[in-house]
Amino acid sequence: MHKLGRGHRDKVQQFMTITGASEKLALQALKASDWHLEGAFDFFYGQQSHIKSYTNTTHLEELYKRYKDPYTDMILADGITLLCNDLQVDPQDIVMLVVSWHMKASTMCEYSKEEFFTGLQALGIDSLEKFRERIPFMRSELKDEQKFREIYNFAFGWAKEKGQKSLALDTAIGMWQLLFAEKQWPLVDHWCQFLQARHNKAISRDTWSQLLEFARTVDPALLNYDAEGAWPYLIDEFVEYLNENGIIQNGQFK
Amino acid sequence: MVLHKFGEKLYSGLVTTMTSHLKEISNSIEAAQGGLFLDELNRKWAEHNKALQMIRDILMYMDRTFIPNTHKTPVHELGLNLWRDVIIHSHAIQSRLQAILLENVRRERSGEVIDRGLMRSITKMLMDLGPSVYQDDFEKHFLEVSADFYRLESQEFIESCDCGEYLKKAERRLNEEIERVSHYLDTRSEVKITNVVETEMIESHMHRLVQMENSGLINMIVDEKYEDLGRMYCLFRRVSNGLVLIRDVMTSYIRDTGKQLLTDPERLKDPVDFVQHLLDLKDKYDKIITSAFRNDKTFQNALNSSFEYFINLNSRSPEFISLFVDDKLRKGLRGVTEEDVELLLDKVMMLFRYLQEKDVFEKYYKQHLAKRLLSGKSVSDDAERSLIVKLKTECGYQFTSKLEGMFTDMKTSQDTMQGFHASHGSDIGDGPMLSVQVLTTGSWPTQPITTCKLPAEILGICEKFRNYYLGTHTGRRLSWQTNMGTADLKATFGKGQKHELNVSTYQMCVLMLFNDADRLSYKEIEQVTEIPTFDLKRCLQSLACVKGKNVLRKEPMSKDIVDTDTFLFNDKYTSKFFKVKIGTVAAQRESEPENQETRQRVEEDRKPQIEAAIVRIMKARRVLDHNNIVAEVTKQLQSRFLPNPVVIKKRIESLIEREFLERDKGDRKLYRYLA
Numbered sequence: 071m072h073k074l075g076r077g078h079r080d081k082v083q084q085f086m087t088i089t090g091a092s093e094k095l096a097l098q099a100l101k102a103s104d105w106h107l108e109g110a111f112d113f114f115y116g117q118q119s120h121i122k123s124y125t126n127t128t129h130l131e132e133l134y135k136r137y138k139d140p141y142t143d144m145i146l147a148d149g150i151t152l153l154c155n156d157l158q159v160d161p162q163d164i165v166m167l168v169v170s171w172h173m174k175a176s177t178m179c180e181y182s183k184e185e186f187f188t189g190l191q192a193l194g195i196d197s198l199e200k201f202r203e204r205i206p207f208m209r210s211e212l213k214d215e216q217k218f219r220e221i222y223n224f225a226f227g228w229a230k231e232k233g234q235k236s237l238a239l240d241t242a243i244g245m246w247q248l249l250f251a252e253k254q255w256p257l258v259d260h261w262c263q264f265l266q267a268r269h270n271k272a273i274s275r276d277t278w279s280q281l282l283e284f285a286r287t288v289d290p291a292l293l294n295y296d297a298e299g300a301w302p303y304l305i306d307e308f309v310e311y312l313n314e315n316g317i318i319q320n321g322q323f324k
Numbered sequence: 325m326v327l328h329k330f331g332e333k334l335y336s337g338l339v340t341t342m343t344s345h346l347k348e349i350s351n352s353i354e355a356a357q358g359g360l361f362l363d364e365l366n367r368k369w370a371e372h373n374k375a376l377q378m379i380r381d382i383l384m385y386m387d388r389t390f391i392p393n394t395h396k397t398p399v400h401e402l403g404l405n406l407w408r409d410v411i412i413h414s415h416a417i418q419s420r421l422q423a424i425l426l427e428n429v430r431r432e433r434s435g436e437v438i439d440r441g442l443m444r445s446i447t448k449m450l451m452d453l454g455p456s457v458y459q460d461d462f463e464k465h466f467l468e469v470s471a472d473f474y475r476l477e478s479q480e481f482i483e484s485c486d487c488g489e490y491l492k493k494a495e496r497r498l499n500e501e502i503e504r505v506s507h508y509l510d511t512r513s514e515v516k517i518t519n520v521v522e523t524e525m526i527e528s529h530m531h532r533l534v535q536m537e538n539s540g541l542i543n544m545i546v547d548e549k550y551e552d553l554g555r556m557y558c559l560f561r562r563v564s565n566g567l568v569l570i571r572d573v574m575t576s577y578i579r580d581t582g583k584q585l586l587t588d589p590e591r592l593k594d595p596v597d598f599v600q601h602l603l604d605l606k607d608k609y610d611k612i613i614t615s616a617f618r619n620d621k622t623f624q625n626a627l628n629s630s631f632e633y634f635i636n637l638n639s640r641s642p643e644f645i646s647l648f649v650d651d652k653l654r655k656g657l658r659g660v661t662e663e664d665v666e667l668l669l670d671k672v673m674m675l676f677r678y679l680q681e682k683d684v685f686e687k688y689y690k691q692h693l694a695k696r697l698l699s700g701k702s703v704s705d706d707a708e709r710s711l712i713v714k715l716k717t718e719c720g721y722q723f724t725s726k727l728e729g730m731f732t733d734m735k736t737s738q739d740t741m742q743g744f745h746a747s748h749g750s751d752i753g754d755g756p757m758l759s760v761q762v763l764t765t766g767s768w769p770t771q772p773i774t775t776c777k778l779p780a781e782i783l784g785i786c787e788k789f790r791n792y793y794l795g796t797h798t799g800r801r802l803s804w805q806t807n808m809g810t811a812d813l814k815a816t817f818g819k820g821q822k823h824e825l826n827v828s829t830y831q832m833c834v835l836m837l838f839n840d841a842d843r844l845s846y847k848e849i850e851q852v853t854e855i856p857t858f859d860l861k862r863c864l865q866s867l868a869c870v871k872g873k874n875v876l877r878k879e880p881m882s883k884d885i886v887d888t889d890t891f892l893f894n895d896k897y898t899s900k901f902f903k904v905k906i907g908t909v910a911a912q913r914e915s916e917p918e919n920q921e922t923r924q925r926v927e928e929d930r931k932p933q934i935e936a937a938i939v940r941i942m943k944a945r946r947v948l949d950h951n952n953i954v955a956e957v958t959k960q961l962q963s964r965f966l967p968n969p970v971v972i973k974k975r976i977e978s979l980i981e982r983e984f985l986e987r988d989k990g991d992r993k994l995y996r997y998l999a
Contacts, residue, residue: 235981236981274977274980274981275980275981276977276980276981276987277977280987280992283992298950298951299993300949300950300951300973300992300993302973302977303970303973303974303977306970306973
């Protein structure tokens with residue numbers, strides 16, 4: 071701080087008071103915005119979870135060029151596969167879902183240029199190396215309750231077909247197995263079996279989001295399941311199914 | 325003496341003198357034997373009263389001046405008090421008096437005649453001496469002893485009498501006690517003694533009486549013993565929960581027998597009979613309530629709720645009630661006076677009110693009405709309209725607007741036919757006569773689209789009509805409903821016998837084929853007419869397998885139609901009548917698969933109604949939790965049907981899907997209306 075002129079010092083002080091950021095972060099933000107407070111605020115709030123670095127647009131362009139499809143201004147399936155290889159991550163790895171979430175990608179297996187930029191900027195990535203470094207952080211985000219919910223709900227819109235209102239059952243099951251491998255839910259397999267045996271239709275958004283609540287709040291032995299709890303009827307039927315088939319008996323989960 | 329300030333002396337002198345005098349009297353009373361005791365007491369009392377009057381008159385001055393000043397008891401009152409203390413409460417007299425009074429009552433209860441006048445004088449005496457004297461010296465014990473008496477007697481009776489007899493006896497005793505009070509007891513004793521009788525004779529044995537085998541409440545109801553029931557009602561009314569008991573036992577009986585009736589397959593075979601039975605039952609219970617239970621509203625309500633309970637146990641009830649009405653309107657009401665028609669329709673409406681699934685009734689009623697109107701089979705147009713009005717009053721305009729539409733169509737068709745014949749009358753000449761009813765699609769029950777090739781002979785006139793109609797009504801589409809309609813055919817048989825056959829449209833198509841061929845196979849008929857299989861088989865069955873109507877012969881002869889059958893024109897057909905009706909059958913109860921289908925359609929119809937209700941409610945309330953939505957929806961729709969909560973939930977989810985509603989972000993049990 072002693073290296074700074076009085077004007078700059080004041081600004082740092084102001085910035086810290088207003089945002090509650092540390093001196094180091096304040097310095098970074100102000101430097102990045104050429105000592106304009108407004109710009110500094112934008113920069114600061116535009117980041118997620120106190121990203122320490124900022125991104126270089128030119129590098130991003132290069133990165134984008136590497137993956138984009140030769141004929142369209144988008145990254146398509148091949149590009150994504152290449153990206154995963156570069157990252158040394160399996161394309162089926164759930165971390166790619168987190169990446170998509172940061173990008174606010176509208177649908178799976180493709181990223182628009184804007185989505186690519188938004189996501190990587192948000193994560194403070196402008197090189198493969200930084201990308202690889204960020205992967206553990208992204209995995210950690212899945213452990214955060216609030217973020218997991220956002221990612222989970224995001225997954226519905228992302229995984230369904232464009233223009234469809236509901237999510238195809240097979241895709242839904244795949245997603246559920248992926249997601250609930252992260253956040254353990256003992257009933258996930260029974261749920262998927264039940265759907266295949268009894269339902270065989272697409273999954274509505276409401277059912278999707280309510281299932282997470284169900285998994286979070288109702289214990290596997292259904293002891294605190296409230297029949298008047300305004301659960302979607304599919305979940306009510308699932309409970310019946312569990313009771314009928316003896317999977318839940320006398321408050322015991324086998 | 326008072327004037328000379330000797331008041332005190334006078335007073336105390338009076339007390340002393342009177343006391344000693346009374347002691348003597350007391351002795352003489354005590355000395356009286358047996359029955360004379362009361363008499364003696366009474367006489368002495370009368371004398372005493374007279375004496376008191378005189379003394380009071382004499383000592384009036386003292387009474388008015390000395391006594392108030394010194395706060396002493398006035399003379400008259402003093403006289404009474406002394407009488408009470410010295411005589412009535414004397415050791416010997418007190419208990420004897422009590423005993424004799426009670427003995428007299430006991431004797432009278434066993435049927436002996438007693439001196440009531442004397443009793444009255446004595447009890448009056450006790451009352452004059454002070455209410456507590458009457459109560460403590462007599463009434464208290466009277467009530468106790470009476471309680472014991474009736475406890476015993478009621479026990480005796482209950483072992484030896486049946487319910488009706490017992491109640492008669494109880495009633496008699498009750499009346500006796502009331503009479504007794506009026507003759508020689510204080511009026512305030514009435515409620516107390518009746519209470520005793522009620523408790524001992526009725527309340528203690530209430531349950532046993534009602535449940536008594538072969539004579540209890542149920543038997544009385546079954547045997548229509550109005551007098552006994554009335555008696556039971558009046559008596560039980562006097563005790564707490566007496567009527568509740570009667571009502572509960574009656575209600576569970578009605579429910580049980582109703583339930584049996586509704587689930588008995590034998591009974592359900594004939595719907596018209598079944599509904600008649602229901603009406604008879606209602607009449608019977610109504611009569612009991614009006615004749616014996618004084619039209620008690622709580623009983624009326626209990627009866628209504630019982631009927632409502634068991635009528636809805638059978639999901640076919642709405643259909644059956646409609647069939648009953650159909651039967652009446654087709655033939656049952658022929659020759660019945662207008663008044664009686666109204667009475668019957670009102671009774672039917674009452675059954676209708678009990679139905680939970682009024683929308684199912686509406687569906688069937690529409691179907692049956694359509695058949696009646698189209699076949700011209702209604703006994704009385706007034707009766708039909710009267711019932712529509714009643715339904716409208718009960719359920720509102722929406723319920724009946726389509727039904728009324730059907731009547732309108734019938735009328736309009738008449739006018740159309742007049743116009744048609746006026747303009748084309750000359751064209752027709754010797755050709756077939758056509759009479760058309762034009763139905764507006766929305767008002768009439770939905771018809772399946774049927775294929776059927778009309779015979780060439782009538783195609784001409786059908787086209788003429790079509791052109792005529794479309795000429796005057798542009799922008800409309802007409803389609804012939806070949807599954808309905810009738811035809812009159814003139815047929816000539818083997819020996820030249822002529823008959824006029826009244827047949828359905830399908831039957832006409834089949835029969836016309838035999839103008840060109842003597843024998844036809846099933847397959848050939850099917851091919852040419854294009855009538856759907858199920859209908860064709862039924863049609864052929866009615867033409868070939870029914871005695872007296874077999875204008876066709878089937879080979880091989882059997883009850884059912886199979887693909888390999890062959891049909892021949894029956895030359896040998898005979899009938900007593902010139903006109904033979906082979907046509908449409910009256911509305912039948914549906915077969916199981918038909919019933920399922922109708923049910924399904926009703927369920928489908930309910931979905932939009934439920935959704936509309938949800939949207940209406942949410943629009944008004946903006947935010948509401950799940951359970952309350954279910955409750956409100958149920959309330960709104962209860963005049964038509966009882967919505968299933970699971971269906972309501974599914975509809976809510978559908979509305980969420982279509983973004984009419986959303987779940988609240990904070991509380992997942994709350995829903996918000998999305999404008």
